[in-house]
Amino acid sequence: DGGITQSPKYLFRKEGQNVTLSCEQNLNHDAMYWYRQDPGQGLRLIYYSQIVNDFQKGDIAEGYSVSREKKESFPLTVTSAQKNPTAFYLCASSIDRPRTGNQPQHFGDGTRLSIL
Amino acid sequence: GEDVEQSLFLSVREGDSSVINCTYTDSSSTYLYWYKQEPGAGLQLLTYIFSNMDMKQDQRLTVLLNKKDKHLSLRIADTQTGDSAIYFCAAPDTGRRALTFGSGTRLQVQP
Numbered sequence: 492d493g494g495i496t497q498s499p500k501y502l503f504r505k506e507g508q509n510v511t512l513s514c515e516q517n518l519n520h521d522a523m524y525w526y527r528q529d530p531g532q533g534l535r536l537i538y539y540s541q542i543v544n545d546f547q548k549g550d551i552a553e554g555y556s557v558s559r560e561k562k563e564s565f566p567l568t569v570t571s572a573q574k575n576p577t578a579f580y581l582c583a584s585s586i587d588r589p590r591t592g593n594q595p596q597h598f599g600d601g602t603r604l605s606i607l
Numbered sequence: 608g609e610d611v612e613q614s615l616f617l618s619v620r621e622g623d624s625s626v627i628n629c630t631y632t633d634s635s636s637t638y639l640y641w642y643k644q645e646p647g648a649g650l651q652l653l654t655y656i657f658s659n660m661d662m663k664q665d666q667r668l669t670v671l672l673n674k675k676d677k678h679l680s681l682r683i684a685d686t687q688t689g690d691s692a693i694y695f696c697a698a699p700d701t702g703r704r705a706l707t708f709g710s711g712t713r714l715q716v717q718p
Binding site for chain 1: 615638640642647648649650651652655695697699703704705706708709710711
């Protein structure tokens with residue numbers, strides 16, 4: 492079954508610690524995205540990548556870093572510089588169809604990050 | 608960039624119709640999407656509409672698009688308790704080939 496796998500489902504971070512959230516897809520999608528969701532709020536874009544070895548900052552990239560060394564994988568690191576990391580993190584992927592514009596995003600089940 | 612707005616909350620009785628509204632700003636948007644999020648889960652794509660259509664029906668779901676007013680709505684017929692969730696409208700941010708999401712409408716279905 493094709494899909495997007497995020498792990499872990501729950502993650503706890505200590506002060507001053509970096510943590511990495513995993514996102515893997517086997518849909519052969521070109522583009523991948525990371526969003527942050529706070530309670531009662533919509534999704535805010537952290538980083539996105541349209542192609543391997545390339546990625547762009549979204550609206551709230553400060554305190555986060557990503558890599559895209561493989562098409563299937565787009566890990567997100569929450570660094571100690573992110574002072575308020577408690578949130579629900581969602582990874583998504585899509586086919587890149589700039590000609591038709593129909594590129595719905597498919598989502599993983601999310602990782603809930605909390606501060607210890 | 609694109610800006611997408613939705614009302615935050617809707618409460619209906621089981622069996623009634625629900626209508627969730629959304630407005631967007633970028634008139635060049637080609638496809639517009641509706642997603643559903645159940646508690647503690649990711650977003651599930653419900654349906655989408657192409658901008659040259661006024662309406663799209665898919666079983667209990669009807670999407671209406673008023674392109675002139677940049678207004679999108681999702682109607683759920685015969686709403687069930689299992690429809691209780693947060694519904695997100697999304698439109699393409701063509702400048703960066705990503706989607707911009709509204710803040711989500713929480714639908715509460717009373718038995």
